[in-house]
Amino acid sequence: MKAALIGAGQIARQHLACLQRLPGVEVAAVCDLSPGTAEAAAERHGIRSWFTDHRSMLREIRPDVVHVTTPPTSHFRLALDSLEAGAHVVVEKPATATFAELDALLRAAREKGRALIEDHNYVFNRAPQEIVRRIDSGEFGAVTHVEVLICLDIFGPGGFADPNVPHPVLSMPGGAIADFLPHLASLAHLFVGPHRRAHAVWAKRRPSVLPYDEFRAVVEGERGTAALGFSACSQPDAFWLRVYGERMHASANLFETRLTFDGPRPGPKPLRPFFGGLEEGRAIRRAALATLLRKFKGPGAYEGLWELLARTYRALADGSPLPVTAEHVLEVNRLAEALKPAEVRP
Amino acid sequence: MRALVTGAGGFLGRHVVAALLARGHRVRAMVRPAARLEGLGWPASPGLSVGPGGPGVEGSVGPGGPGVEGSAGPGGPGVEGVEVVRADLRAARDLAPAFEGVDVLVHLAAAVSGGEDLQFAAAVAGTERLLGAMATTPCRRLVLASSFAVYDVGAIRGGVHDESAPLHRAPELYGRDGYTIAKLWQERVTRRLAEQHGWDLTVLRPGFIWGRDHAYLSALGQRLGRHHLVIGPLTRLPLTHVENCADVFAQAAEDPRARGQTFNVVDGRGERIWTFLGDYQRGTGERGLRIPVPYRPALWAIRLAYATVFRRATKVPTVLIPNRFESRLRPLRFENRRLREVLGWKPPLDYRQCLARTYGPPRPAAVEGLAQPS
Numbered sequence: 001m002k003a004a005l006i007g008a009g010q011i012a013r014q015h016l017a018c019l020q021r022l023p024g025v026e027v028a029a030v031c032d033l034s035p036g037t038a039e040a041a042a043e044r045h046g047i048r049s050w051f052t053d054h055r056s057m058l059r060e061i062r063p064d065v066v067h068v069t070t071p072p073t074s075h076f077r078l079a080l081d082s083l084e085a086g087a088h089v090v091v092e093k094p095a096t097a098t099f100a101e102l103d104a105l106l107r108a109a110r111e112k113g114r115a116l117i118e119d120h121n122y123v124f125n126r127a128p129q130e131i132v133r134r135i136d137s138g139e140f141g142a143v144t145h146v147e148v149l150i151c152l153d154i155f156g157p158g159g160f161a162d163p164n165v166p167h168p169v170l171s172m173p174g175g176a177i178a179d180f181l182p183h184l185a186s187l188a189h190l191f192v193g194p195h196r197r198a199h200a201v202w203a204k205r206r207p208s209v210l211p212y213d214e215f216r217a218v219v220e221g222e223r224g225t226a227a228l229g230f231s232a233c234s235q236p237d238a239f240w241l242r243v244y245g246e247r248m249h250a251s252a253n254l255f256e257t258r259l260t261f262d263g264p265r266p267g268p269k270p271l272r273p274f275f276g277g278l279e280e281g282r283a284i285r286r287a288a289l290a291t292l293l294r295k296f297k298g299p300g301a302y303e304g305l306w307e308l309l310a311r312t313y314r315a316l317a318d319g320s321p322l323p324v325t326a327e328h329v330l331e332v333n334r335l336a337e338a339l340k341p342a343e344v345r346p
Numbered sequence: 347m348r349a350l351v352t353g354a355g356g357f358l359g360r361h362v363v364a365a366l367l368a369r370g371h372r373v374r375a376m377v378r379p380a381a382r383l384e385g386l387g388w389p390a391s392p393g394l395s396v397g398p399g400g401p402g403v404e405g406s407v408g409p410g411g412p413g414v415e416g417s418a419g420p421g422g423p424g425v426e427g428v429e430v431v432r433a434d435l436r437a438a439r440d441l442a443p444a445f446e447g448v449d450v451l452v453h454l455a456a457a458v459s460g461g462e463d464l465q466f467a468a469a470v471a472g473t474e475r476l477l478g479a480m481a482t483t484p485c486r487r488l489v490l491a492s493s494f495a496v497y498d499v500g501a502i503r504g505g506v507h508d509e510s511a512p513l514h515r516a517p518e519l520y521g522r523d524g525y526t527i528a529k530l531w532q533e534r535v536t537r538r539l540a541e542q543h544g545w546d547l548t549v550l551r552p553g554f555i556w557g558r559d560h561a562y563l564s565a566l567g568q569r570l571g572r573h574h575l576v577i578g579p580l581t582r583l584p585l586t587h588v589e590n591c592a593d594v595f596a597q598a599a600e601d602p603r604a605r606g607q608t609f610n611v612v613d614g615r616g617e618r619i620w621t622f623l624g625d626y627q628r629g630t631g632e633r634g635l636r637i638p639v640p641y642r643p644a645l646w647a648i649r650l651a652y653a654t655v656f657r658r659a660t661k662v663p664t665v666l667i668p669n670r671f672e673s674r675l676r677p678l679r680f681e682n683r684r685l686r687e688v689l690g691w692k693p694p695l696d697y698r699q700c701l702a703r704t705y706g707p708p709r710p711a712a713v714e715g716l717a718q719p720s
Contacts, residue, residue, distance in 0.1 A: 009463050009467070010461065010462075010463040013463070033471075034467075034470065034471035034474055035474065035535075036470040036471065036473075036474055036531050036534070036535040037466065037467070037470060037471055040466070040470070040527070040531050043516045043520075044516065044517075044520045046517075157459075157460060158457065158460040158461065158464040163379070163380035164378040164379045164380050164434040164436075164437075165434045165436050165437040166437070296656065
């Protein structure tokens with residue numbers, strides 16, 4: 001498989017590092033508007049050609065798969081050109097700036113018989129996948145409710161709230177938080193399916209260039225309910241996923257490796273909290289060590305991206321079902337769209 | 347002569363602006379859109395504002411007078427105000443107006459903190475934008491602030507670190523920190539564009555720039571709470587006091603002998619780590635023990651730990667990676683011979699005066715308080 005990448009910034013490094021390790025995948029070219037950035041990425045990852053114009057790259061390289069890792073406001077044009085050039089597209093989240101653009105992209109993909117995969121990386125982290133395994137095996141029971149809360153300080157210099165350069169995502173409804181909605185929506189979708197109704201609350205606590213820094217939502221899904229949140233003001237940074245089933249509860253921090261289950265256990269009922277607490281303590285200690293060790297090696301919190309890309313390339317090679325289908329992308333973005341505030345604040 | 351100084355609000359930049367003024371030149375200072383101008387040490391007057399949507403004139407361009415933007419000090423008699431251009435090189439669309447009437451570009455802008463990609467975008471993509479704009483103007487002269495970081499210190503043979511030392515190369519380069527990668531690529535991109543357009547380029551590579559509020563250096567060893575592990579206490583540091591360093595930039599901008607040259611910027615052979623750290627502790631009143639550790643055994647210990655424990659790891663604390671440890675702490679002899687021989691440069695301030703400027707009572711921010719050119 002011949003891969004190519006457009007937009008050689010921060011997240012591109014994760015894509016390229018992963019692609020280098022995938023069997024049967026060659027990264028044939030990288031493209032960036034800045035020639036120095038494109039050439040440095042090519043040199044760093046041993047890629048034989050680099051471009052500053054994506055159309056020349058598509059024409060000359062004819063890639064099988066194009067990774068679009070630019071700021072979200074440019075995704076639509078780049079992904080559409082790539083689909084029209086006959087390539088499958090892996091696009092960073094959010095896939096497009098508007099829902100209408102997404103609809104058009106999915107239509108183009110269908111017409112061309114190509115796949116459009118949005119990076120729902122956290123769905124493929126080890127913890128959510130382990131919870132899904134227990135749900136599928138029946139031991140968890142049916143999911144009744146899922147909570148996802150991201151606490152992340154995004155006020156730092158050089159990021160979303162940089163007072164010198166307006167971040168491209170600030171032009172989207174919801175501002176910087178719009179960049180995180182696909183994570184929240186894809187995890188809700190994984191556990192409770194497509195949404196029927198959603199109600200969101202957007203708020204601003206601190207003075208900054210961000211239109212909003214707090215977000216909460218309640219969602220009714222086809223298989224259960226979800227409570228989603230993003231907090232730029234709560235510290236420390238954490239990515240909490242809590243899944244409630246008819247027999248078990250699961251709790252995970254996706255920025256770390258922590259995953260604990262609380263469920264039925266043998267023995268007298270009054271002692272359940274005691275033994276449950278001991279077991280949870282053991283699991284947290286093990287996870288603390290694993291979190292420390294993974295700091296030295298591998299993709300860290302991006303483990304899900306690596307897993308998603310591995311499964312995607314496998315599916316594209318042997319024709320098996322994709323890990324993220326067009327239907328998933330559509331349903332996740334429909335939820336993300338329902339969560340967005342009505343107006344764009346300046 | 348009129349100079350455009352990028353990164354003018356930075357630690358080095360504010361002193362370079364002052365040094366150029368002290369030599370009687372006119373200065374247009376490019377600062378970030380949200381930069382505060384108080385305390386920069388020179389009188390500022392409003393100038394251009396180059397936003398992501400293109401340039402917009404913020405106010406009249408002229409000597410400090412009524413409507414001075416954030417006037418930072420009394421412009422003495424005969425001192426013209428500094429025109430301020432507000433732009434961020436990562437986003438500004440059209441930077442050409444900033445070059446109007448400019449004879450020399452002194453390019454200092456880079457990000458010294460933040461993630462690897464932020465540093466790269468600021469230094470490399472920012473330089474491409476800036477020089478792309480310069481190519482559309484008559485300005486043909488530029489001075490680039492590079493860094494000692496571009497040298498592959500571990501590959502130096504003979505123990506003398508001068509301009510002939512080897513630079514980092516791929517793939518070894520990409521195991522380095524973000525600042526090193528960004529500065530090396532910034533220099534590469536600048537040299538290519540200078541060659542392509544036939545510009546007169548001077549590259550200055552300063553060692554450790556120090557001064558008030560910037561006197562604690564990574565080469566001082568490893569902090570342990572308030573104590574210090576001094577690795578190689580007798581090693582000399584490639585130091586340049588910010589006012590001395592700024593003086594080199596000002597001279598390079600005006601001196602035709604600097605054209606086409608590359609210079610390492612150090613004040614001299616440098617102080618020993620032990621002495622410099624002692625002066626730092628006395629100057630700042632910080633208490634704590636200086637614990638001497640010989641360099642060689644420390645390097646062996648780190649190499650052993652790396653070979654046995656961390657070899658397969660991809661992310662290891664900087665000080666535990668042997669080649670980064672060497673870059674920071676390897677004892678070498680530092681030379682500024684080329685600077686002396688080609689430009690006849692002598693540091694205006696000696697070490698004692700530098701200590702007084704760094705730790706003594708603050709001087710009033712004014713041009714007359716600057717280091718005088720040699």
